Amino acid sequence: MSKTLFYRKYLLNRVSVGKDVIDYLENLLARDEESLNHSFHKVMVHNWLEDDVQLYNTINEYYNVLFVPVEYASKQNISSFYTSSLSFVTKIVKMDFMFPYRRNMFNIDILFNDKSSSDCFESRITIEEIVSSVVSNRFNNKMELDLSNFCNDPEFAKRKINFYKIDLLANFKILMLRMGRDVKMLNLSNNQLNQVPLEILNFFTRGDMIGLNLSNNNIPSIQEQFRVGSKVEHLWLEGNPLCEELEVNDYIKKILIKFPRLLELDGVRINQHGIIYPFFKHFVISSQKKTKMVVEKFVTMYFNHYDSKPRSKINMFYDMNAVLTISTDFSDYEDLAMPHYEKCVRNIMHPIKRARTENNKCIFKSRNSITKLFEQFPESTHDVNTFNVDVLKHDSGQMLLVIDGIYKEQNTVLEGIYKESYTGDAENKKNISENYLQFRRTFIFNIHTANGISLYHITNEMFTISLADRERKDNSFKFPIRKMNDLSLINPDKAEIKPISKAFKHLTMLKKSEVERRLKAYNWNINLALKKFIEDVRNDIISTEHIEEENSFSDVSSDFD
Known part of the structure; x- marks a missing residue:
């Protein structure tokens, strides 16, 4: 009888294992044959009182080996499972079947090569x-x-x-x-x-x-x-x-x-100003803690999703049978510049526009139709610093929220016209191809409770849009939120100026006054300031009077105290 057959269904424990068995296991490991993955060995642990996952984790920690157990069972004070990991079996044998659950006792037995992969999985598969x-x-x-x-x-x-x-x-x-x-x-x-x-x-x-x-x-x-x-x-x-x-x-x-x-x-886009946070100017009713928390979360999430492309996730805010109406106050020329609004606007007080949509009341009834409509609108960016938020009602069943502010979106018509013919400054082109709009959005939420959690869904929305006047346009998008993932500062205080100035001085060896002048010129963006510095060095246009003397640069820690 060969050794392979001899060791089939062979019980390994502290008594039965000798040098010949250990040599045999090591020879198998050295051969590393694919057929070994089809042999499964039954590991039996005596008197284990906890669950199977705790057993696997304890074994993994003690023997420092990862294995995938199969067919776990617990019967008559014996917890057992199968493994195809020959290295795991060999470690147990070499450590003399010691196990931390019963210190210094051989409470593990192994039925070696008890099953094949066909026995375990009804097919020859590893x-x-x-x-x-x-x-x-x-x-x-x-x-x-x-x-x-x-x-x-x-x-x-x-x-x-x-x-x-x-x-x-x-x-x-x-x-x-x-x-x-x-x-x-x-x-x-x-x-x-x-x-x-x-x-x-x-x-x-x-x-x-x-x-x-x-x-x-x-x-x-x-x-x-x-x-x-x-x-x-x-x-x-x-x-x-x-x-x-x-x-x-x-x-x-x-x-x-x-x-x-x-x-x-x-799921919330980090835009060019960093994560958006709302700055509310006033509440019509007293802003209780719960109300403020709900409104802040909604405004933050909703407008970040709205300003993201695609806008498909916006549908999670709406009830399945939500209703949306949109009204505008645009001239005919402005309608031509923003055709995406002209065909979906319900202007009850504007007879000419009402006649255009006589056969289509432009009332969007369902979450999917609202989402589909918003996905057709151009890319947008809202300035939350301009937001006014009015909470008109908030009780256990309903919330009424009114938000107005400024946003901008791409003027797809003018952008198309200028794309080929415009030869001017890029920044001016960007301004020409953007519309600055004033909006008011009235949301009515239905509130219901499930598993102790209050769920808010928009059941009705009234969306009113007009072009922002010159004053509102000039005063919007002036104070962006700090861009936390960029090496720049916005309206920095003294504590923020010190480390960035110190770093710039260390990299350039410029004097303190020149360091601050260059950083201010680039709005405290160290990347842009360094690019300009490198360019000036290459062109040899940096005056020696702006460079720190080598012997005075030995300690920069006190320069910005």
Whole structure:
């Protein structure tokens, strides 16, 4: 009888294992044959009192090995599962079957080569092939790999594979390297993650991944060190403890430090002014804490979604049977410049325009029709510094909200005219091809409670638009929110000026007065100031009187005190 047959269904324990068995296991490991992945060994743990996941985690921690268990069972004080990991079995043997749950006692037995893959899965297939199939089926033609709720995939349940934590994917290196090369969007939501899975992310950050979804997990912080060269532009973190414990400003700043190229956070675009926050000038009713919280969240989220392309996510704010009407006060010439409004406006008080839409009342009745309409409108940007927000009513069943302010959008008609013929300054062209509009939007919300949570949906909206007058136009978009992911300062105070001036002086060896002059000239944007400095050095136009003497530059720490 050969050794291979001799060791089939062979009970390994502290008594039965000798040097010949250990030598045999090491020889098998050295051969690394593919057929070994079709052999499954039954691991039996005596007197385990906790659940299966706790058992896997304890074994993983003690033996320092990742494995994918199959067919877990607990009967007569014995918890058992199957594994195809020969290295895991060998470690147990070499550590003399010691296990921390019962210190210094050999409470693990192994039934070696008890089953084949055909016995476990009713076909000759390995765990690696099953996992590869599940992962591949979650990769779509948009280059998105959806690993959400991965451990509960129906294929694992069908084959009784206990994929108890997503970190096990790090074991499948060839698969992960292949997927990491092609994936642009990675979804790791709803996986009960207690920390950012760096072992998995490392496979993808080397590739072209620009989107990462870590929402609805148990991640308490993002202190882990991501790669400096991270290309992530779209990030979702909502539904994690880190979102609840941090104040909003701190939350966004910490995220932007880790992800310097971020364009979108939790589905909200980070625009040219940074994340938008509303500045409310007044409330008609007393702004109770709950009212203020609800309104701030709505205004922040809604107008960021509206200013993002595509606007498809705007539909989540509306009731299924929501009703929208739009009215404008444009001249015929202005209508020509903004044809997207002319065909959807219901102007009851304007007889000429009312006649144009006599057969179409221009009342949009449904969430989908409202979303479809807004998606046809040009790209826009709202100036929240101009917002007036009036809360006319807020009780347990309804909220009535009126918002007016200024926004701008592309003038697609003039832009098309000037695209080929315009030869002037680029900034002037931009101003010509943008419309500055004054709006008033009246929202009526229906409020209902589900599982103790108040849900707000817009049931009616009245949208009124007119061209902004000269004064309003000149006073809008003057005070952008701080751009937290850029090396620039807006209206800086002394405490902010000091470090950026110190850094610029260290890089250029210019005197303090010249440092501040150059930074002020470029609105405290250190990137632009450095570009100009390098250009001046190349052209040799920097006067020696502006350069700090070498022996006086030994200590710059006191120069800006």
